[in-house]
Amino acid sequence: MATDPMVAELTELRTKLKIAERTIGEQAELLAKYVGKEPTLRDEMAYLSRCLDAVYGLCREVDADGNTADGKFTPAAVIQAASGEREDNPNDRRRRLYLDGHGQAWVETSEGLVTQIGMSLWDGEPIGDVRQRTGEIHEIGRTW
Incomplete structure (x- = not known):
């Protein structure tokens, strides 16, 4: 008789676990519809x-x-x-302005090359290198 409440409790916990697993699966499917697509x-x-x-x-x-x-x-x-x-x-001929993945501002020095704001405009590094190092770089505007 002492095991009956434990069996009932385990059965209830298994039921709750199955419901939770189903809910997590439904939420994962919902996320998959939007993450990376919007x-x-x-x-x-x-x-x-x-x-x-x-x-x-x-x-x-x-x-x-x-x-x-x-x-x-x-x-x-x-x-x-x-x-x-x-x-x-x-x-x-306006220069493109960028932000990188760390929030640092960059300005285009020539086609495909950028330098950090405040650094010499004669120096520059490829946009791809900045993207690889910081995770991203995106245009935010243009200036003269």
């Missing part, structure tokens, strides 16, 4: 920044030309710029 807030902000830059760039081009008849400033061109489908202007 853009981060930083990704979304970078996308919106590129779109806005493209729209402003289109407006500056039209303003500089003073001519909208050449087809630059059409509803289709604005939609393309706003959706981020417009190519970067190859004449854009």
Whole structure:
């Protein structure tokens, strides 16, 4: 008779364990649907920044030309710029600004090379090396 309460307790604990395992499995499946598949807030902000830059760039081009008849400033061109489908202007000579995985700011010295803010602009290291060392590096804007 003394073992009956222990058996009942073990049976109850096994039942609770099975429920917990099932719940964990369901939560893992739910996480797998989203983790690594949804853009981060930083990704979304970078996308919106590129779109806005493209729209402003289109407006500056039209303003500089003073001519909208050449087809630059059409509803289709604005939609393309706003959706981020417009190519970067190859004449854009602004330096790209970056943040690395440790929150350190970097500035582009030449194509593919960056240096930490506050260091000599003549020095630089490949973006890939910074990414490997810090875990990531992403563009946050551009400056002259």
